Amino acid sequence: MKRKTQTMRYEEIGKRIQKAREEAGISQWELSSRLGVTQAALSNYELGKRRLNLVTLERLAEELARPLGYFLEDSEPETTIDEERLDESISEMIALWGEMPEDERKYLLDFIRWRRNQHRG
Numbered sequence: 001m002k003r004k005t006q007t008m009r010y011e012e013i014g015k016r017i018q019k020a021r022e023e024a025g026i027s028q029w030e031l032s033s034r035l036g037v038t039q040a041a042l043s044n045y046e047l048g049k050r051r052l053n054l055v056t057l058e059r060l061a062e063e064l065a066r067p068l069g070y071f072l073e074d075s076e077p078e079t080t081i082d083e084e085r086l087d088e089s090i091s092e093m094i095a096l097w098g099e100m101p102e103d104e105r106k107y108l109l110d111f112i113r114w115r116r117n118q119h120r121g
Contacts, residue, residue, distance in 0.1 A: 010051060013071050014046040015046070017046050023117065028043055
């Protein structure tokens with residue numbers, strides 16, 4: 001039974017690798033070349049048929065501009081927030097946004113988009 005659980009975990013990591021690669025607009029061949037592995041090996045990572053070592057996973061995360069946790073974290077439970085608290089949060093974000101340099105705004109906007117896409121997938 002433990003073996004099956006591990007296989008399912010590798011499949012989940014593989015799906016996340018494939019999703020991140022596709023969102024980055026990179027082919028399997030291109031990414032495998034950057035990593036110094038065969039295209040077949042990358043395909044097997046994405047299918048969950050081949051184990052990844054931490055060094056390879058770190059390199060994948062770097063090439064795909066994703067935090068390592070993106071590939072390893074479990075799905076997060078949905079949370080709810082009341083409207084009054086939401087309004088306060090939005091007001092605070094807008095105020096802080098205006099104080100930030102443009103490059104930090106871009107970084108945060110990219111992060112927000114990434115998080116949105118993560119929840120859709």
